[in-house]
Amino acid sequence: MGDPTPTPEQLVQRARELRPMLVQRAAETEANTFYAQDVHEEFLRAGFYRMLVPRRFGGYELSPEDFFRVVIEVAQGDMGTAWCMALASTHALNVAAMFSEQAQVELFGDGDFRCPAVAAPAGQAVRADGGWEVTGRWAYGSGSPYATHFMGATFAAPSQDGGRPGPMLLFIAPRDRWERLDDWGATLGLKGSGSHSVRMESAFLPDRYVLENRWLVDTDPAVNPGYAIHGNPIYAQRTLAVFQATLGALAIGAVRGAIDEYEQQIRTRRTQRPPIVPRYLDPDYQAWLGRAIARTAAAEAALLGMLRRHLELCRRSVEGGVPYSREDDLRLNVVARDALTLAWTALQDDLYRTGGTQASAAGQRLERIFRDVAQDWSHFGNTLRDWTARELGHERLGLVRGPALRPDTVHTGTAP
Amino acid sequence: MSAGASHQVRLAGEMLDAACDALAAYEELVRARVDAQAHPPGPPAAGDLETDFRRWMGAAIGHLETAGLVLDDAVARGEDALAWALAREAARLAHETLLQLVSHAPGASDALRRAAERALATWSDPSGADEDQVLRRIARERLGVEAG
Numbered sequence: 001m002g003d004p005t006p007t008p009e010q011l012v013q014r015a016r017e018l019r020p021m022l023v024q025r026a027a028e029t030e031a032n033t034f035y036a037q038d039v040h041e042e043f044l045r046a047g048f049y050r051m052l053v054p055r056r057f058g059g060y061e062l063s064p065e066d067f068f069r070v071v072i073e074v075a076q077g078d079m080g081t082a083w084c085m086a087l088a089s090t091h092a093l094n095v096a097a098m099f100s101e102q103a104q105v106e107l108f109g110d111g112d113f114r115c116p117a118v119a120a121p122a123g124q125a126v127r128a129d130g131g132w133e134v135t136g137r138w139a140y141g142s143g144s145p146y147a148t149h150f151m152g153a154t155f156a157a158p159s160q161d162g163g164r165p166g167p168m169l170l171f172i173a174p175r176d177r178w179e180r181l182d183d184w185g186a187t188l189g190l191k192g193s194g195s196h197s198v199r200m201e202s203a204f205l206p207d208r209y210v211l212e213n214r215w216l217v218d219t220d221p222a223v224n225p226g227y228a229i230h231g232n233p234i235y236a237q238r239t240l241a242v243f244q245a246t247l248g249a250l251a252i253g254a255v256r257g258a259i260d261e262y263e264q265q266i267r268t269r270r271t272q273r274p275p276i277v278p279r280y281l282d283p284d285y286q287a288w289l290g291r292a293i294a295r296t297a298a299a300e301a302a303l304l305g306m307l308r309r310h311l312e313l314c315r316r317s318v319e320g321g322v323p324y325s326r327e328d329d330l331r332l333n334v335v336a337r338d339a340l341t342l343a344w345t346a347l348q349d350d351l352y353r354t355g356g357t358q359a360s361a362a363g364q365r366l367e368r369i370f371r372d373v374a375q376d377w378s379h380f381g382n383t384l385r386d387w388t389a390r391e392l393g394h395e396r397l398g399l400v401r402g403p404a405l406r407p408d409t410v411h412t413g414t415a416p
Numbered sequence: 417m418s419a420g421a422s423h424q425v426r427l428a429g430e431m432l433d434a435a436c437d438a439l440a441a442y443e444e445l446v447r448a449r450v451d452a453q454a455h456p457p458g459p460p461a462a463g464d465l466e467t468d469f470r471r472w473m474g475a476a477i478g479h480l481e482t483a484g485l486v487l488d489d490a491v492a493r494g495e496d497a498l499a500w501a502l503a504r505e506a507a508r509l510a511h512e513t514l515l516q517l518v519s520h521a522p523g524a525s526d527a528l529r530r531a532a533e534r535a536l537a538t539w540s541d542p543s544g545a546d547e548d549q550v551l552r553r554i555a556r557e558r559l560g561v562e563a564g
Binding site for chain 1: 443446447450467469470471472473474475477478479481482485486488489490498501502504505506509548550551552553554555556558559561
């Protein structure tokens with residue numbers, strides 16, 4: 001099914017066709033902490049992991065909007081599954097944008113590429129002949145169970161004992177350089193997302209797999225080679241907006257699934273107060289369902305709309321010479337979080353609140369979706385809500401000095 | 417529906433305009449504070465209150481872009497119940513954003529007050545009372561049932 005290159009609509013349709021199976025196997029996925037091998041093979045056949053891989057390596061170079069349309073469809077079946085699949089797939093954008101052509105030829109190979117990434121720096125790297133030896137442990141490596149690579153951040157070891165760490169390093173490590181720890185599944189939700197920790201022990205990485213002074217979360221595309229290599233503006237991206245869009249798309253898909261479940265519930269159950277009628281004929285239940293549909297549609301409109309604007313900003317930057325500014329990236333990041341907020345509100349205020357106690361019993365679909373989206377709601381990206389708004393205000397007023405706030409600038413005391 | 421989606425789209429557009437005017441007035445107030453505190457050549461040191469104002473402003477910039485994108489989708493859908501509801505969501509986002517600016521204003525502003533008055537007039541349109549009816553219609557279309 002992988003050849004020829006499928007259209008976006010074909011990929012969306014494949015995701016829809018897989019959805020009933022994903023719903024049916026959600027409990028199994030959660031118990032195992034990631035989806036089963038045969039589901040992985042279905043995704044391989046569907047071509048989902050290749051959606052953002054460059055064409056020269058056998059990928060499809062989908063637009064971010066089309067990629068996230070597929071993610072939404074998968075998440076409508078099971079959010080944990082979609083989280084694992086999406087987070088293993090989306091970082092092809094970063095690798096194709098940031099790493100050298102030689103590195104990409106080696107990393108992408110024939111396009112069989114799945115790469116979880118952790119932005120928070122951990123561990124340290126020691127200089128070695130022609131590269132670095134990296135040691136550390138990185139939590140929340142979503143997508144790691146079927147990964148071919150891992151991307152992380154660390155610091156160069158101090159040049160002398162007790163000294164300050166050196167620059168922050170963004171690295172990518174092939175699968176044989178790291179170990180996946182069996183430590184995922186204890187959180188409230190997203191137990192099936194395959195977000196295990198990754199450990200490396202003196203793993204050698206050649207220089208071309210390590211970028212100095214780069215951070216995955218907040219990058220300036222002007223210094224990236226991606227567009228020059230691939231000629232596609234999707235590889236000229238900034239990262240704050242797309243990072244947050246991932247969290248939004250997964251929630252939107254999950255809440256669509258909650259709407260499906262809510263519909264089933266109100267078709268089969270009766271009201272608890274007079275008049276005693278099937279819930280789907282009751283005007284209150286109809287209004288709650290209608291509001292959830294409208295809020296989720298608004299969330300999707302905002303998300304897909306910001307992704308179209310994101311691509312236009314990428315295109316304008318490489319074809320029109322108008323920089324994709326950090327202010328643009330921060331603004332679209334706020335929009336993506338607004339989309340997530342709308343979806344979460346539809347779930348907790350319209351659907352979960354009125355879904356009844358039975359629907360919130362352990363093992364029920366609505367209960368699982370509520371836990372999964374609540375986990376998304378507590379993600380670091382949403383902790384950044386106020387920081388993002390403040391940074392956006394500062395950018396608008398021209399008050400940002402020097403490099404953007406990053407863990408390494410804080411660490412070394414050079415923050416503006 | 418007593419009033420169609422196109423009417424809600426028009427109202428949402430007016431609400432968005434009012435909120436954008438409020439943001440412009442807010443930004444003017446914030447810039448005046450920044451200028452007043454500036455000690456050339458560097459930017460001013462900012463206390464918590466000043467950075468809070470900039471945060472409110474930044475949040476509003478993003479929220480109004482969100483409202484505009486939702487409104488664009490309502491326009492593209494034409495004259496159906498979901499378009500009505502999407503326009504209403506866009507208006508709600510813009511209205512809530514405006515209220516946040518008004519209730520966290522860094523100073524007095526006639527422009528901000530006028531924007532708030534326009535927003536209140538728009539939000540008071542009688543068609544807003546139809547909202548739950550429209551939401552039920554969306555649900556009934558999905559459920560395949562008739563009204564009543």
